[in-house]
Amino acid sequence: MSEHKATPVGGSLMTPSTRILLFVFMVGAALTVWRFAVGLGPSTGLSDGYPWGLWIAFDVVTGTALACGGYAMALLVYIFNKGKYHPLVRPALLTSALGYSVAAIGIIIDVGRPWFIWRIPISVGKWNLDSALLEVALCVMAYVMVLWIELSPAFLEKWQDSGNTGLASFSRGLSKFMDKALIWFIALGMLLPTMHQSSLGSVIMLAGPRLHTLWHTPWLPFLYLISCIAMGYAVVVMESTLSSRAFGRQREDKMLASLSGVTSGILFLFVAVRFLDLFLRGRGPLLIGEGYYSVMFWLETVLFLAPAIMLAGSRGRARIGTMFRASMMIVVAGSLYRFDSYLVAFNPGPGWSYFPSVPEIVITLGLVAMEIMVFIMLVKSFPILSGTSPMPAHRK
């Protein structure tokens, strides 16, 4: 069991990689200031026809789905009691916490009057309970906090041994409390994503008449939920593999393999439900007859099915290269599905078109860079990653 104890990776925080990431983040931050100065019109490619763009479709919708690693791992470890996956939980939680924080920042940047956002959780009497977006907003706000709370044991573990006696004793006391209370936060940490990840599907479902029928279905919430679980596992595989390489930790190939087995089943279920729903609604012919839309639908289907097949057999799961490639495809598939439902299949009528502007893209890159940079820094400073004792520092 001692091989699976989490320890800080150690090493310098300011490396060439983190410097580059920091630079990208600074550029993004400067552009964000500019965006607030000039308004959304000049700084983005958004318009009245396409009021939501890259920031919503990627930073928020796709970003949170990619950040479902913590959710997916929690389900496995705490509900299905697969304690052996425990080492993968903390890094997944960190990815999730950062992913959701970035999504929250993305919302603040995207919304027209972010200084009113605090009103949403507070003005209970004004809540519109019909609104799926309200539910998403409240859940995400809560979930961001829950994630950092779920992750807090990692910080408390280190701070308990801090030289600063005040911090040390505070951390010890809090730790004791967390030992008992954590279970309720973890439960919350599984309830909340179940609610809002499916609701992210409901959100775009409201665009009904303007959402292409190959995507618009009452099953959208369900499809969003299960695809996010699959994406969560895929991200765990990718993140675990990349971290092992980067920080010289041993890989957990067997764990990743059984994870990928679960993922395969979910992916088959996703494709099956989509096709069944399509045929039951009588929309089968659209699979071929809708030009560009049909192409995108089939692209998504292939990207969901290929990894499902690759990971179905134990041979595929035995090779890390295969698992990594499959996970990449799952990430692309899930992201493409979200991009398509929010942007590509959304048709405001002739005359409108959208592509993110360069500042829009760079601001997103800045957020992603910050996310990666903070991940690296925290992983180096706090006991998050497990595995055998760290390799010598010649590896990054």
Add this chain to the structure above:
Amino acid sequence: MARTRRAFLKGLAYAGGTAAVSAVPAVASEPRKAPDDAVGMLYDTTRCIGCKACVVACHEANDLPPDTRGDVLYDAPQSLNDRTKNIIKLYQEDGRRSYMKQQCMHCIDPACVGACMIGALQKREHGIVTWDSDRCIGCRYCQVACPYNVPKFEWEEANPRIIKCELCNHRLAEGKEPACCEVCPRDAVIYGKYDELLAEAKKRMVDHPGRYVDKIYGEHDGGGTQVLYLSHVPFEKLGLPELGDEAVPKLNRTIQHGVYKGMIAPAALYVAMGAVMLRNRRKGDQGDES
């Protein structure tokens, strides 16, 4: 392990059952009707001469600045935007010609109202859909939801608003009509009580068979709208979408209310998961962890 799975599934079944029970009445809900004091407008394309007096009057009545942006004619917007709450468009094809007045439809069961998280857009007096500046955070979900592409956003402002026709409710309070209806020299667009306008529209169709397309747009479309259209050309040509009779937000409302009614299902799920985890932990303490 079999026991924990059973426990989990039990919990889930309980949560699911509760949700299903509470969902049934929501699914069977009645379509909404216009409020008793509902007002609206009736626009008749056969009477419109495209004089655009309504566009000018709307600008004046709503203190909107002229739209001089872009390299186009002075104050000749190409569509509704953050300075244009009402616009006249032209449809011309194969010798057929019609004008089209576009503004908020004041739906009976609006998608934008269903979308807005915090009730900035709501149906208020007389069923008029109005926007409350004190609530809006500028998330633009209303723009995504509206099937008519009506709400417009002030993209170039630091404190952006949502701009759309509000049936001149500030004038109604003074006993006046909406500016567009008041100024129209042909009574192509008229203001009145929703019931009376619907009756008038039906009367026109009976009195002049063959003059109009055999449908009053807005009577049932998307659950019905308080702004009604009579036309001599097909409505899709005028940009009015084919929506079917079901209200746009109905599916979402059914799901949101059905699943989350009273927060019973989430609470049940939460308790179930907690119970499963406690059980697992107890097992773990007994040394049984796989």
Add this chain to the structure above:
Amino acid sequence: MDPILDISAKTPSALETKIGRRKFLKIITAAAASIGLSGSAVVQMVEAADLGLKPSVIWLHFQECTGCTESLLRTAHPELASLILDLISLDYHETLAAAAGHQIEKSLHDTMAAQKGKYVLVVEGSIPEKDGGIYCKIAGRTALEILNEVAADAAAIIALGSCASFGGLPASGPNPTGATGAPMILKDKTVVTIPGCPANPYNFLGVVLQFVTLGTLPALDDKGRPLFAYARTIHEDCPRRPHFDAGRFVQQFGDEDHRLGHCLYKMGCKGPATHANCSIKHFCEVPGAWPIGIGHPCIGCTEKELAFQVPIHTTVDIERATPPDTYPPIHADHGGVSPVATAVGGAVVGVALGAAWKQAKKLDGEGPDSTDKKEE
């Protein structure tokens, strides 16, 4: 020998001798200018006048109020009816002739014989058709008979005023006399119609002067109306058009909008559906002396479907929405995407996918992790 185009004779005209050559030229120039004839036309008109040639004009009156003649008398360039009578030879005109009775009838028949195939026939007033046309008789003969007889040998036929053009006021419901216009009776002949109630006298003068000078008739539309006067609608050239475009309408006679001279569309102005040039060529030599100019909506007196048929205060459709009216299409074009942004976006995605693919390749090179063995 074509008397009009033969310029060999060069004796000064009687008129010219009377008032002097300079003044004569001034008059001719003014006449030409007022109806838009070019400088070269002036030369031709002078030469025609020099020849002392005055084409004969027979002017028939039927069911009319003589308003068109009256309006013609109120012209100034050319000034004075007598000058007109010097450019043409008005051989039969019931109002203006000094003669009457048998004398003037003899004049009519003599002119028809002497100028056979050369005289210009002007018709003023509608012609009743009912009951054999007995509701208008002159010298014992019906208008129908007279018109057919005189029109048979006319070089050109001009129907002056709405009554002669399509029936006008006498033809308004219930039209008890079966009144109709000259073109409806002279079906196989070219009839120039100058509708209006009264007709704008300059439209008439223009046609006559062109015929007198060049021997041709102006381009006509399908109703026989000269295009130079009737091609455009009142609405297209109306001085109150900016008010229409800005939505400033008179709501009631005498209200503030009326006093400010705002658009009369809502009062039933037929301008948008009426072809005429009253908005640019006013009456009685007084600028602003035309219906809309004095604050009354146009009643569409030149249009058969409108004049005395459609109530004065009923609004009409706009016949031609011409500039400054422009309209956006149902689906406007809101511009495309930036190619630079597309390139950048594509590059980012490409780099990310490429990096991931590279990682996968590297992992292929690595074997299974050794920790697994210890995991049992």
